[in-house]
Amino acid sequence: MENLGLDPSPGSSPSNQALTRTTLLGCLGLLLALFLFTAVLLVYIALDQNLAAEQHSRLDLDKALQAFDSNARTTLKDYALWGDAYQHLHLSVDLEWAFTRQNFGPTLYQDLGFDGVFVIDPQGRTVYALVAGRLVSMDARDWLGETLQPLVDHARLVAAGGNASSRYLSIAGVPALVVADVLSPGNDPQVRGDAGPQSVLIFVARLDPTRLLALGQGMGIEQLQLAAAGAADGLPTLALPEGAGTLQWQPARPGHRLLLLVMPLLLLAGLLVGLMAGFLLRRAAAAARLMDQQVQALRVSRWALAASEERFRDVAEAASDWIWEVDPQLRFTYLSERFEVVTGLAREATLGLAMDELLSTDQDSLQSWLALPDRHPQAVLQCTYLDGERQPRICRLSVRAMAAGGYRGTASDITEEVAARRRIEYLSQHDALTGLANRTRMQEFLEGKLQALPLLQEPLLMLSIDLDRFKPVNDLLGHAAGDQVLHEVSQRLSQCLRSEDLVARVGGDEFVLVVPGQVTEAEIEGLCRRLIERIEAPFYICGHEVFISASIGIARAPADARQAEELLRFADIALYEAKAAGRSTWRFYAADMKVRIIERRSLERDLRHAIEQDQLILQFQPRYRLADRRLVGAEALVRWQHPQRGLLEPEVFVPIAEDSGLILPLSDWVLHAACRAARSWPGHLLLAVKLSSSEFQRGQLVARINGALIRSGLEPSRLELEVTDKMLFDDSRQVLTSMQGLKALGVRLLMDDFGTGYSALQFLQSFPLDGLKIDHSLVARMHGNDTGRSIVQAIVDLAHALSLRVVAEGVETTEQLKLLHAIQCDEVQGSHLGPPLETAGLLALCAEAAQAAGSST
Structure with missing residues (x-):
């Protein structure tokens, strides 16, 4: 832009004009110097007050960070010295105890503010990870990087002095306080520490914007935040240790308040002086002011036009459009x-x-x-x-x-x-793991087909599929192996279907197949047979050969239902029947299934009341030593005196207790009642009690058995627990640990129903068993059957070779008793030797046996 000059305005003579200008400028200069001195002095005082306030806030912030560090280490120390944590996160990793029971669960994030919780085992693996209150499967190095190992080493080093390790780190650009300490049994006498390296517990509390603001507000510091690279000058900063970042905040400005109070008075005085000077110079400057306004207006106009053109050009070229x-x-x-x-x-x-x-x-x-x-x-x-x-x-x-x-x-x-957007739409309709349709997509597909049902007899078929023996895959090989099995199952299912059919994954190991069109019953059974055969083919996962199976429930539309929800429910009912029939099979929905389900639920409800209202009855099946027919013990059998149905056998209600989760309270009742009854028996008699497989998977079996023995006063050596070989296959490591704990109590262990399930020689050698029990079905096939007698003979010889006691159950005839005696079976029980007796009847039998023994002597 060009520079415009101004001509002097006409008026007073140059000498008067010069004298007036000189005098006015001298007075104005003196007043201006005084004004500036006063203003500078006020500014100096204000800046000094601001600096003092800034130093005070920095000291407060430093103390707050020290308190934050101290509180975090104290909280960590409380958890690290927790005996239960040492037992469930170091000696073994129990996710149910840690997360499901919320001992190390979401409250660490929600209440205590720890964004990350990690447990590092002695081998450096992350065995437990909690991020933002959610249980995740990840390596702590994903958060802490290469600083993890030095942090773990330092925690173990300072643990000897009873201290916790802490340091500040930068995690993804956000500063965080990381505290670590070793897991220790503390002063808990019930938890024994091992001799190896200890696991390290790590808490991570990120100083995110929300936490920084809250921390600052608690100390009266405004806008406390992480200083970005190239932060504005003038704001106070505080560097975090270990170079984790720099904090900055908006400091209090007491000097500003002083300026706001005094400056208006000073400005008012200056304004009065300026008004006087302006009045004197008004006439002389009137013409120049008018010319300046015109020149300025021209300059502003030209500048605005150029700026507008430049703005449009910059925006047009910088935008993504x-x-x-x-x-x-x-x-x-x-x-x-x-x-x-x-x-x-x-x-x-x-x-x-x-x-x-x-x-x-x-x-x-x-x-x-x-x-x-x-x-x-x-x-x-x-x-x-x-x-x-x-x-x-x-x-x-x-x-x-x-x-x-x-x-x-x-x-x-x-x-x-x-x-x-298309990807989001796809993910909303498909399962992320297998790529199959999810429940939402299946529901839409099914409802669309049902709304357009033609007048055909069987226009649509639904198969509900649930995998059998899938849980041990996750437990033994890990969830990654389980995911690989599910992915391959989805491919096998898809290969068995037509292009117009739909296969969906609706749960963990639950799948649904929708087959539209006319399909005969023979074709349906052929499809089910192919599906089960394909699923039962071996899976090769992580160098292991894995076998699973499937049960299938079938519902048809419109024969069974015309609504999607009913069809799904009926297919699930048929699936339940297939599982109850022994698994690895299929069942078509029938109306009476619903009746049985309702009856079963009614029994389940009544069973809950039966346990609470003492409707259960204990009977004892006597057991005899075969060599001299001497009474050696009795097996506890539970019966249910139902108010309407009469006396129910365990075969009726025990499966219901297994499925509904009532098996633990039912087993507790039997165990305590049987131990109390056996306390009044002669001291040489054993008490045998059956255990369910689910009791080894949950319920703290060893502690429950020990509690029953202590309350009843029964000697542990008189209690014999009968276990089935099936539970050994479910989770052999957990079962072995529980059995070793039971043996440590002093109780005896007997393998029940030997010869009918999955019995393997390795279990007889690996598990601490005292004996085995031959199933009644094998005993029944001995008479007149050389093969059956040879099988029982082989079992007895095998048990004796392994120094195990052999008990035969279900002895119903004299011939069976003689054959068992001939093959040197140790003990027998059954209806031939006497029916189950209540406590009074068993005591009478003991008295008769003692009297007979006395008269014979």
Whole structure:
């Protein structure tokens, strides 16, 4: 811009004008110097007060960080010296205790504010990880990086002095306080420490913006936050230890308040002086002021025009959109430079082209769309085009009509946005692990098919599939192996279906197949047979050969139901029947299944009341030593005196207790009642009690058995617990640990129903058993059957070779008793030797036996 000069205005003579100007300028200079001195002095005082306030807030913040560190180490120490934590997170990793029971669960995040909780075992593995209150499977190095191992080593080093290790780290750009200490049994006498290296417990509390603001507000510090690179000058800062970051805040400004109080008075005095000087110079400066205003207006106008042009150019080229204009014939007359960057096309070559030659829509041509009478003046349209590499791209076109004819607007590239939206839509309808349809997609597919049902007899088929023996895969090989099995199962299921069929994963190991169209019952059974055969084929996972199976429930529409929810429910009922029938099979839904389910639920409800209201009865099956027919013990048998159904055998209600989770309270009742009864027996008699497989999986079996023995006063050596070989296959390591704990109490262990299940020689050698029990079905096949007698003989010989006692149950005839005596079986029980007796009857039998023994002597 050009520089404009001003001519002196006419008025007083140059000498008077010069004298007046000199005098006024001298007075004004003196007053200005005094004003400036006063202002500088006030500013100096204000800055000094601000500096003192800033130092005070820095000291407060430093103390608060020290208190934050101390509190975190104290909290960590409380958890690290917890004997239960040492037992369940170091000696073994019990996720149910730690997370499900919330001992190390979401409260650490919600109440105590720890964003991350990790347990590092002696081998350096992360065995427990809690992030933002959620249980995750991840390595602590994903958060702490290469600082993890030095942190663990330092924690173990300082643990000898009873201290916890703490340091500040930067995690993903956010400073965090990391405290670590070794897990120790503390002063808990019931937990014994091992001799090896100890696991390390790590708590991570991130100083995120929310926490920093709360920390600052607690000390009266405003806007406490993490200082970014290139932070504005003038704000106080505090560097965190270990270079974890720098904090800055808005300090209190007491000096500013002083200035606000005094400066207005000073300014008022200056204003009065200025008004007097202005009055004196008004006439002399009137002409110059007018000229200055005109020149300034011209300069502002020229500057505004240049700034507007520069602003438009910068915005047009810096934006991700490109700007376009077309003439009334819809040919491009202008394209911004951004067009070439976004599209990869040459701008000069595109100018003059018709819009339809570059852009296309799913509707009519652009010319037809722009000509619509009801189109909004600022319409938006989605278009596609080919970029410079001939790849399809998608843009959103905004259009505005120009007064002189033609159109102008912007084009925004939304290719990635559309792809992300399509991906989200896909994920909302499919299972992330297997890629199969999820429950939402299956529900939509099923409802669509049911709404269009033709008048056919069997137009749609639903199969509900649940995997059998899948849980041991997760327990023994880990969830990654389980996920691999589920992924391969989904592929096998898909290979058995047609293109128009649908297979969906609706739960952990639950799948649903929807088969539309007319399908005969023979074809359905053939499909079920193929599905089970494919699933039962071995899986090769992580070097292991894994075997699972499946049970299938079948419901048909419209024969069984026309509503999706009912069809799903009926298929689940049929699936339940298939599982109850022994698994690895299929069942069609029938109306009486629903009745049985209702009856079973009624029994389950009644069983809960029966345990609480003491409707259960104990009977004892006597057991005899075969060599001299001497009574050696009795097996506890539970009966249920139902108010309406009468006396129920355990075969009726024990499976219900297993499925409903009532087996633990039922078993507790039997165990305590039997131990109390056996306390009054002669001291040489044993008490045998059956254990359920679920009791080894949950319920703290060893502690429960020990509690029953202590309360009843029964000697542990008189208690014999009968276990089935099936539970050994479910989780042999956990079962072995429990059995070793039981043996440590002094009780005896007997393998029940030997020869009918999965019995393997390795279990007889590996587990601390005292004997085994031959199932009654093998005993029944001995008479008149050489093969049956040989099997029992082999079992007895095998048990004796392993120094195990052999008990035969279900002895019903004299011939069976003689054969068992001939093959040197140790003990027998059964109806031939006497029926189950209540406590009074068993005591009478003991008295008779003692009297007979006395008379014989």
